[in-house]
Amino acid sequence: MSQGTIKKVAGPLVVAGGMRDANMFDVVRVSDQRLIGEIIEIHGDEASIQVYEETSGLGPGAPVESTGEPMSVELGPGLISSIYDGIQRPLTAIMEMTGNNLKRGVEVPSLKRDVKWSFTPLKQVGDEVEGGDILGTVQETEIVLHKIMVPAGVRGTIRSISAGEYTVTDTVAVIDTPNGSSVNVSLMQKWPVRRGRPYQxxxxxxxxxxxxxxxxxxxxxxxxxxxxxxxxxxxxxxxxxxxxxxxxxxxxxxxxxxxxxxxxxxxxxxxxxxxxxxxxxxxxxxxxxxxxxxxxxxxxxxxxxxxxxxxxxxxxxxxxxxxxxxxxxxxxxxxxxxxxxxxxxxxxxxxxxxxxxxxxxxxxxxxxxxxxxxxxxxxxxxxxxxxxxxxxxxxxxxxxxxxxxxxxxxxxxxxxxxxxxxxxxxxxxxxxxxxLYVDTMANWFNTNVAEDWMDLRARLMRILQDEAELEEIVKLVGMDALSAPDRLKLEAARSIREDFLHQNAFHETDTYTSLEKQHDMMLLVVHFYDQCVAALDKGAKVDDLIALPVREKIGRFKYTANDRVSAEYDAICAELSQQIDKAIENKEDF
CATH class of the missing domain: 3.40.50.300 (P-loop containing nucleotide triphosphate hydrolases)
Known part of the structure; x- marks a missing residue:
């Protein structure tokens, strides 16, 4: 353990001398108030420390003590539902101890030491285990089953393991390693925050x-x-x-x-x-x-x-x-x-x-x-x-x-x-x-939702991009200068924007849309556009097509409850076809 003294204080940065034995990213305790800090630079025997608490009142000569360990978090039952600050101090527990204002130098464990958790073993004595294997489970909340894992780098045979009520520091299993030593496994493990956890x-x-x-x-x-x-x-x-x-x-x-x-x-x-x-x-x-x-x-x-x-x-x-x-x-x-x-x-x-x-x-x-x-x-x-x-x-x-x-x-x-x-x-x-994930996930969407998912997505994007170009023309010469097909394209783009992309986070139904319903919504917009283009070719008036009454139902389709989506979709498609046919019958006589 390295001990030194403060030489300089500059806001949250403290420079301490006599720290030759300390290492980069060691956690240190600064001054008699034991403020938490971390070494971020070392020159000779001088260490630059970023202090995670207010440094007012600190001065040269105050002691600095290295813990010899990197900044780590406690991992175990009790994490879920907790509220921590940036260095995993439990804010609720500190408030109960000191009041509403966070005081300096408070030392409170991240996971409560007095709470007992019910541990259910999934392994038994004599089983061979390695790092990452699940020894047992703890029901942390009603919906999260916390899995107690063998710490990374540990391999061996289980000498003892037992069910019961344990705190996070109690030993729940003992593993004998091949080199003859034994490892006590508790419900909690520590891990340095600046190092990613390993995987296969x-x-x-x-x-x-x-x-x-x-x-x-x-x-x-x-x-x-x-x-x-x-x-x-x-x-x-x-x-x-x-x-x-x-x-x-x-x-x-x-x-x-x-x-x-x-x-x-x-x-x-x-x-x-x-x-x-x-x-x-x-x-x-x-x-x-x-x-x-x-x-x-x-x-x-x-x-x-x-x-x-x-x-x-x-x-x-x-x-x-x-x-x-x-x-x-x-x-x-x-x-x-x-x-x-x-x-x-x-x-x-x-x-x-x-x-x-x-x-x-x-x-x-x-x-x-x-x-x-x-x-x-x-x-x-x-x-x-x-x-x-x-x-x-x-x-x-x-x-x-x-x-x-x-x-x-x-x-x-x-x-x-x-x-x-x-x-x-x-x-x-x-x-x-x-x-940039679209191409790698295209097969998943086409297989699991609908074969034409990616085609529909591409059409929507193309219409929206065409709208941006047409908007420039409209600003210059006005809507009247556009051809009938271009006016239809602008209406289709408006439908995509207002009926599909606009989503009300606070509406009971519209706040979440399943992929199947999203597919139906895309189909409705594309059906409207395609059938209107075909009707134009048959002589229908563009103003009649834009004013079709069914458009309001297409717009309100996003508020349809999930159990009525299929029936409502079929009804809108049938109504759209009828109104398009009627628009063609009312075509202008030349």
Whole structure:
């Protein structure tokens, strides 16, 4: 254990001398108040430490003590439903101990030591096990079965294992290793946050993470185990998009990181998540959620650690074989913390003052996502999907954080302030957004939903792109200058925008749309357009076609309950054909 003294204090950066025996990324305790810090640079016997708590009042000569261990998180029963700060201190337990304001130097274990959990063994004495194998289970919440795994790197024979009520530190099994030593396994294990948890192999991203949000699932899908960025200016709906994904995405566990967000916004999350009813189980959404709250008024260094804390917890549940969705809101605030610490270290600044290693740090974070075969002899499949919100200043995505993120992620949901101003939500701009997973998942959609899924998607995209070109002509010479087929194309595009892409997150039925219903909605819009084009060729008037009464029913189809979708679809198709025939009969006589 290395001990030294403070030489310099610069905000959250403390320089300590006499630390020659310390290592990079060791956790240290600073001053007699025992503030938590982490070594981020070493020169000779001087260590630069980022302190995760307020440093006012510290001065030269105060003691610094290294724990000899890297920044780690405690992983075990009790994680679900918990609310932590950026370095996994339980905020609820600290509030009960010290009041509403977070006090410095408080030492509270991340997982409660006095709670007993009912452990049910799945292995027995004499079984051969290896790292990642499931020894037994604990029913953590009504909907999450917590699997107790053999720690990574441990292999041997079980000498003892027994059912019963245990705290997270009690030994539940003893494993004899081939070298003659024995390992005591408890319900809890520790893992350093800056090192990704190991797995057997990474799988191809060829399955979608179904979200029930039409603009995402149909036009810009994310793969299970994929990464997505949601850049957007203030008020464009980033947080609501992430709430919708947390609630509806096909994920067993949700990890939500509020990284540098405004306090009132984080308060909304903390108040709303317990009240949100999980549609899959009927219980509160918090029964499968871990929240990490690191608001903008908390020390800036802890903001830098928060996303590593969150993704390590997410990897732990992925290793159990669960599908995990991680929401980071927002990585821009995390990058700002990096910039501040880099400036205090007097490093050479890169573009807009961000450190030169911004891109590599972002890549290290996003690369920990993926669909994997986990460790262990039973070959479980787990997935960790990461959705990172980006808050570019002034909505300008040419700034360094947005550009570095776009070089790494494969899905870009560009939120548009103009769409949000028009009350079009989700405000995902269909002309600037993209998904590079579309081609790898095309076979899945065509096989599991409908053979023509990708063809329909391509037609919708083509119509929307044609609309953008026609809008330029309309602005120059007016609507009257367009031909009848072009006017029809604009109407079809309007139907796609208003009837299909516009989705009400607060409507009981429209908040989530199954893939089958999305397919029917696409078909209705395409049927309307195709039959109108054919009717035009037969002499029907374009004004009659645009004013067809059935269009209102096509628009309201998204509010149809799931058990009535098929019947309503057939009725609308029949009515559309009748009204098209009537429009052809009323054609002009030349």
């Amino acid at each position: 192999k990474k799988l191809s991203p060829d399955m979608p993470l179904i979200t029930g949000q039409r603009v995402i699932d149909t036009l810009f899908p994310i793969a299970k185990g994929g990464v997505a960025a949601v850049p957007g200016p203030f008020g464009s709906g980033k947080t609501v998009v992430q709430h919708q994904l947390a609630k509806w995405a096909e994920a067993d566990i949700v990890v939500y990181i509020g990284c540098g967000e405004r306090g009132n916004e984080m308060t909304d999350v903390l108040n709303e998540f317990p009240e949100l009813v999980d549609p899959k189980t009927g219980y509160s959404l918090m029964k499968r959620t871990v929240l990490i709250a690191n608001t903008s008024d908390m020390p800036v260094a802890a903001r830098e650690a928060s996303i590593y804390t969150g993704i390590t917890i997410a990897e732990y549940f992925r290793d159990m074989g669960y599908s995990v969705a991680l929401m980071a809101d927002s990585t821009s605030r995390w990058a700002e913390a990096l910039r501040e610490m880099s400036g205090r270290l007097e490093e050479m600044p890169g573009e807009e003052g961000y450190p030169a290693y911004l891109g590599s740090r972002l890549a290290q974070f996003y690369e920990r996502a993926g669909r994997v075969i986990t460790l262990g002899s039973d070959s479980r499949e787990g997935a960790l999907s990461v959705i990172g919100a980006v808050s570019p200043p002034g909505g300008d995505i040419s700034e360094p954080v947005s550009q570095a993120t776009l070089r790494i992620v494969k899905v870009f949901w560009g939120l548009d302030a103009n769409l949000a101003y028009k009350r079009h939500f989700p405000a995902v701009n269909w002309l600037t957004s993209y998904s």
